[in-house]
Amino acid sequence: MTAPLMVSAADMAGVRRMTRVVDALDEMFADLAGGLTRSPARTVVEHGDQRVLLVSPAVWERRGVGSVKVTTLTPDNPGRGLPLIHGIVALTDLETGRITALLDGAELTAVRTGAVAALATRRCTAEDAEDLAVIGAGVQADALIRAVSAVRPIRTVRIHSRTRAGAEKLADRVRDTAPGPLRVTVCDTAKDAVRDAAIICTATSTADATPVVEADWVAAGAHVNVIGGTHPDAIEIEPALLAGALTIVEDRAAALDGAGEIRAALAGGLLTADDLYELGGLAGAAADVTGRTTVLRTVGMAIEDTAAAVALFEGVADADA
Numbered sequence: 001m002t003a004p005l006m007v008s009a010a011d012m013a014g015v016r017r018m019t020r021v022v023d024a025l026d027e028m029f030a031d032l033a034g035g036l037t038r039s040p041a042r043t044v045v046e047h048g049d050q051r052v053l054l055v056s057p058a059v060w061e062r063r064g065v066g067s068v069k070v071t072t073l074t075p076d077n078p079g080r081g082l083p084l085i086h087g088i089v090a091l092t093d094l095e096t097g098r099i100t101a102l103l104d105g106a107e108l109t110a111v112r113t114g115a116v117a118a119l120a121t122r123r124c125t126a127e128d129a130e131d132l133a134v135i136g137a138g139v140q141a142d143a144l145i146r147a148v149s150a151v152r153p154i155r156t157v158r159i160h161s162r163t164r165a166g167a168e169k170l171a172d173r174v175r176d177t178a179p180g181p182l183r184v185t186v187c188d189t190a191k192d193a194v195r196d197a198a199i200i201c202t203a204t205s206t207a208d209a210t211p212v213v214e215a216d217w218v219a220a221g222a223h224v225n226v227i228g229g230t231h232p233d234a235i236e237i238e239p240a241l242l243a244g245a246l247t248i249v250e251d252r253a254a255a256l257d258g259a260g261e262i263r264a265a266l267a268g269g270l271l272t273a274d275d276l277y278e279l280g281g282l283a284g285a286a287a288d289v290t291g292r293t294t295v296l297r298t299v300g301m302a303i304e305d306t307a308a309a310v311a312l313f314e315g316v317a318d319a320d321a
Helices: 015-033 105-124 139-151 164-177 190-194 240-244 252-258 260-267 279-286 302-320
Strands: 005-007 043-047 051-060 065-073 085-093 099-104 131-135 156-160 183-186 199-202 223-226 246-249 276-278 294-297
Touching (some): 005 302, 015 139, 015 276, 015 302, 051 302, 065 105, 065 302, 085 105, 085 302, 099 105, 099 302, 105 223, 105 246, 105 279, 131 139, 131 190, 139 199, 156 164, 164 183, 240 260, 246 252, 246 260, 246 279, 252 260, 252 276, 260 294, 276 279
Parallel strands (some): 005 099, 131 199, 156 183, 199 223, 223 294, 246 276, 246 294
Antiparallel strands (some): 043 051, 051 065, 065 085, 085 099
């Protein structure tokens, strides 16, 4: 029996591998829109105070792969000096049933979530968009900066976080690892960070229904990737922004179930389910994004893990060959 390939966090680093994941997700979302993948609802087991165990299976038939991810979400961990998320992903070959790879689940989650945002950014922004604002300073914020920088020539990054020390730490890490000239600034307020930004990413661990970013702070024509929140009713971006923006989701049903901004906007009559564009159907079709404010609201789907896992597995396997 051949042992599964172990894919560590270090194996997922680099612009080339991030771009490979973005391209795989592009393929996968097209298949998802065409009904050619299966991504069942994840199993969620809540235990303790906001602590969660999740099991997420999915199958991507056209690529002949499936995956199962086991993840834990422990909000108290950052205070312990531990990651918010731990997990592992098992990648399988559908023809033989063999487990081909085991991947670090926390890093894969960060990479594929960043790559989903990068894909939407590639679809919705000008090719020369270079100004990025990030709200949050954790692992996911770091991955978002790497992912967006892989698809756009980012020259300035403005960071705001609830704790300035965390934002300064992220800023130092970004400066140290940037492949080229990059101006990184820590802002005292979220408003200062997002003002006039072409691309905005929010990646906080809020469980609150009070917006972290207000609608009138966002410049007309900006693109916003809304990633964070630890609860289905948590809100990072004021729902009023969605009333005039082109709003994109990974999957309509998943967003209606788990995206706080979408749920609040629907409840407030700011938009309807028919106003939501699915990412897989956005390319070359349903909507002209030129000059429009656009918002991607992600909730995460198991099939994204499958697509990212196969892209990273193949990348590592090719490098080892």
